[in-house]
Structure formats: C-alpha cells, structure tokens
Amino acid sequence: MKKLQVFFLLAVLFSFSCVNRARENSNSAYTGPIIDMHMHAYNTPNPLFGEASNPVTGEKRYGSENPASHKEETFEIMEKHNIVLGVVSSPDGKNKVLKEWSRSKPGKILIGQSVVDPDKLNADSVRLYFKRGDVDIIGEVMPNYAGILPNDQRLKKVFDLAEELEVPIGFHLFPGGPAGGAYFAYPLTRASQAKPLQMEELLISHPKVKVYIMHAGWPFLEDMKALMYAHPQVHVDVSVISWNLPRQEFHNYLKGLVDAGFAKRIMFGSDQMTWPAEIANGIEAVNAAPFLSIQQKADIFYFNAANFLELPKGVINQHQNSMVHK
Numbered sequence: 243m244k245k246l247q248v249f250f251l252l253a254v255l256f257s258f259s260c261v262n263r264a265r266e267n268s269n270s271a272y273t274g275p276i277i278d279m280h281m282h283a284y285n286t287p288n289p290l291f292g293e294a295s296n297p298v299t300g301e302k303r304y305g306s307e308n309p310a311s312h313k314e315e316t317f318e319i320m321e322k323h324n325i326v327l328g329v330v331s332s333p334d335g336k337n338k339v340l341k342e343w344s345r346s347k348p349g350k351i352l353i354g355q356s357v358v359d360p361d362k363l364n365a366d367s368v369r370l371y372f373k374r375g376d377v378d379i380i381g382e383v384m385p386n387y388a389g390i391l392p393n394d395q396r397l398k399k400v401f402d403l404a405e406e407l408e409v410p411i412g413f414h415l416f417p418g419g420p421a422g423g424a425y426f427a428y429p430l431t432r433a434s435q436a437k438p439l440q441m442e443e444l445l446i447s448h449p450k451v452k453v454y455i456m457h458a459g460w461p462f463l464e465d466m467k468a469l470m471y472a473h474p475q476v477h478v479d480v481s482v483i484s485w486n487l488p489r490q491e492f493h494n495y496l497k498g499l500v501d502a503g504f505a506k507r508i509m510f511g512s513d514q515m516t517w518p519a520e521i522a523n524g525i526e527a528v529n530a531a532p533f534l535s536i537q538q539k540a541d542i543f544y545f546n547a548a549n550f551l552e553l554p555k556g557v558i559n560q561h562q563n564s565m566v567h568k
C-alpha cells in the first residue's frame with residue numbers, strides 16, 4: 243500500500259480541488275464524490291464497440307465508436323457524476339492505454355493489471371510496472387474466461403504477487419459476458435466456476451491480501467454471505483449487476499448483502515466496458531435502492547472504497563470537498 247500512498251500524495255499536488263462541500267440534504271439521492279472500482283479502457287477496437295445488443299434484453303445498446311471516443315465519453319461522465327477516482331484495467335492486459343488515461347487525469351486513475359490465464363502472467367513485468375508506478379492493483383483477475391476455477395492452484399501465483407507488492411486484488415467470478423455466453427462468445431466459461439466459496443483456500447493462504455469480488459458474486463448470495471462472514475478481508479463491487487439485471491433482482495441481491503451486515507464492504511463499480519452511459523445507470527440503480535440510508539449510499543459510493551484502498555486522510559478530505567458537477 244506504500245506505493246498507493248505516494249501516488250495519492252502526488253495526486254493532492256496535481257488536483258484542482260473545488261470549494262463546495264457535497265452535501266446530502268435528504269434521505270434520497272447521494273450526490274457526493276464517487277469512487278468507481280471497476281472500469282475498462284481499450285488499446286484497440288474490439289467487437290464491443292459501436293452497436294451491440296443488451297446482454298440481457300437483446301435490445302440495441304449503442305456504445306462508444308472507438309477507444310479514443312470511449313475515453314472521452316468515460317471522462318465526461320466522471321466529471322458529470324463527480325467520480326473522483328477510477329480503477330481502470332484493460333481487458334487485453336496491456337497497460338499502454340492505462341498510462342495515457344492516467345496522464346490525462348492525474349490523480350484520478352488507478353491502474354489495474356488484468357489477468358486471465360495465470361500461466362501467462364509475467365510476474366517480473368508486473369513488478370517492473372509496479373516500480374514505475376504503472377500498476378496499483380491486480381485486477382481484473384478473470385480466470386473463468388480461461389476455464390480456470392477459483393480453487394485452481396495456478397492462481398496462487400497471482401495472490402503471491404499481490405502479497406509481495408502489497409496491492410489488492412479485484413477478482414471476477416460471475417456473471418462474465420452475456421447470458422448464454424458459453425455458446426457463442428466465451429466457450430470455456432461455466433456457471434459452476436463462479437461459486438464464491440471456491441476461493442477459500444486462496445484467501446486462507448494469503449490472509450494479508452485484500453480482495454474484492456467483482457459483480458459481488460451474483461447470483462450466489464448465500465455463498466457470498468458465507469465468504470464475507472468467514473473472511474473479513476473480502477469486499478465486493480456491484481458493477482455489471484447494477485445495470486444489466488432486472489432492477490428488482492439487483493436490489494434483492496444488494497439488500498441480501500446489506501441485511502447480512504456487510505454494508506461497509508460493498509463498493510460502487512460500473513464495469514462500463516464500451517458503454518460509458520452505463521456508469522450513470524449503475525449510479526442511479528444504487529441511488530434508487532429504497533432500503534439504503536443516505537449514509538449507506540455514501541459508504542457504497544465512496545467511503546468503503548476509500549477505506550479499502552487506504553486513501554490518506556488528506557485525499558479523502560480533498561475528495562469530500564470536490565464540487566458536484568451536475
């Protein structure tokens with residue numbers, strides 16, 4: 243975490259803090275600063291750009307046209323919704339574009355190192371990136387796309403590296419791609435690879451590594467509650483389930499975690515992929531949850547991630563004083 247602290251000290255120097263304190267005046271929509279724990283940037287165009295179908299409903303969903311417009315549109319939404327920090331990774335694992343993002347938005351981008359197949363992870367390269375300040379967390383870790391289960395011993399290498407570098411891990415379990423994706427997009431994925439309790443041995447053997455489960459382990463609520471109860475270092479982000487599931491299903495799942503006492507370990511993430519507008523939809527979906535108090539919303543949108551990332555107090559104060567651009 244030391245590296246992160248240096249990063250944020252620099253961020254304070256770079257940032258242009260505004261003066262108005264974000265205030266909540268009702269028990270409704272949260273309008274303060276937001277940390278998005280799950281964003282993506284792209285080095286090259288991929289099939290998701292342009293027109294694509296909604297993964298759930300099949301309706302047309304217009305995404306960014308190319309990597310450059312995707313960056314611009316994502317930044318616009320970050321400004322509009324007061325997203326003061328984004329954890330960004332590139333699905334192809336190449337960090338060039340992430341450095342560009344970080345340079346364009348000093349102090350507002352944390353770089354994640356993607357891992358699909360742990361056998362292909364070059365630990366020495368990641369060590370070097372880390373030394374140069376080009377890696378802040380290890381994630382998105384998504385072995386399901388390589389047909390690898392969360393209890394596979396090959397993942398030990400990823401956790402060893404996180405432990406050595408003292409960085410957190412963002413780990414993807416499910417849903418992973420559109421419904422039915424195994425039949426047309428991701429042939430190696432299986433729903434049975436996604437059971438959260440399969441992570442237990444990795445967690446037990448690396449107790450110092452902080453982990454957040456991307457998409458909150460949906461739909462395995464009981465497993466997820468057990469995992470969070472048994473392993474206090476486990477957090478979750480809401481990501482894609484906030485905008486690609488029927489709203490009621492998202493709320494039911496979120497409520498299940500909140501009712502079980504984990505409201506301090508749930509973080510906002512968008513997983514916007516090539517659809518930056520989904521960031522706003524995800525924010526709206528959390529804000530619309532009738533069972534959340536305004537303090538719980540503030541925790542989910544900001545404070546839980548600030549604690550998880552161990553942001554220095556000065557940075558938290560600066561974020562809290564940032565202006566709402568709405």
Ligand SMILES: [Zn+2]
Nearest residue numbers: 280282382513
């Ligand atoms: Zn993702």
